[in-house]
Amino acid sequence: MKDKKRLAVFDLDHTLLPLDSDFSWGQFTTRLGWTDPHEFIRRNDVFYEQYKAGTLNIHEYIRFATEAVRRQGPARALAARDQYMEEVIAPAILPQALDLLQRHRSAGEELLIITATNEFVTAPIAERLGVQHLIAVGLERDSQGPEGWITGEIRGVPSFREGKVTRFNDWLTERGLAREAVEVTFYSDSINDLPLMDNADHPVATNPDDRLRNVARTRGWPILELF
Template identity: 60%
Template sequence: MSARRKLALFDLDHTLLPIDSDYSWGVFTQAIGWADPVEFKRRNEEFFEQYRAGTLDVHAYVRFATDAVRVKGRDASLKARERFMREVIAPAIRPQALQLVASHRDAGDQVAIVTATNEFVTEPIARAFGVEELIAVKLALGADGWLTGEIDGIPSTREGKVERVAQWLTARGLGWDDVETTFYSDSMNDIALLERSDHPVAANPDAKLRGVAAARGWRILDLFEPHP
């Protein structure tokens, strides 16, 4: 029997990054004048609290989060994303997070980021971490080839992360039994994939996940200050 391939999966927001990239993108678009500052801030914070509480309607959120990008179009949106990477994301990338990803890659592990944030925001972030495999919320495209505001397929949120990783494995001729999986996450929203993994790691965990990890004997890793 051949050895199982080692697979290292990473959540992104508050796991590899000490910020929430989705929320931060919303704040950024508000700052550059792409949204009404008062109403956008109210709704963005409302959705963020729903995410933290595990009650988020991801379809409604993605319509909201991608509305400015959809309206502004490809060229303006890509330019804004480049600025977002320079001004917001690059300063938030910590050496210890880069080192953690590199340690798995150097050990020969297959590395992937599995995030509930959409692919438009996260594709350049994955590249910044040197990660080629990204499982993110896939965005539907219209006849013009640009975003419609809808989600394409199963969103990579909560239990959907397990389904999306399974699809990713199937596309490579693999199943769960063929891989030895380590998954890093900060949030109880990812409890399904943590439980499905061979080596669950509570990384910068919120208070609830920290308690669960301690009770179950899971590894706890604080790369930087955990969020509340």
């Protein structure tokens, strides 16, 4: 019997990074004066409580999360993202996360990050981590090609909750892989990722929130305190 292809799949925020890249990007753009600090915190707190409760409307959240960059336009937004990568993300990439990625890489496993944060924020983070494959929330653009800019709407199925399973299975299909032909280890901190953890061969609760920690203990899943 042919050996299964081994995949190491990682959530991003609070799993490989000790922060929420969506929220820290919002804080960063607020420091730049792109948003009102009190209004940003108020609105973000509402969305975060919905996220923890499992009631978040991802479409409404993405409109909120991309509002500042949509107003600024591509040139200013991309320049700010480069600055954000150096000032916020680079110091948050810790040796223990890089070591974890390298252990799987050295074992011959293919690496994939799958996140509910949008692709504008996360594409350079995955690149900085040395992970070639990324599934993130896709963003619609107002036209094709380099002149198109973010509209605030989601392109395709959002990689959130059950959508992560859909996007992951689609990713496998695009590569000509059946689910039963791969062996999946999945690391996540969040109860929102329970659908994909249930789908993984080796779920690992990583820096888990209280609800996921309880599930992991009940089911005998490994718990990794990476940070």
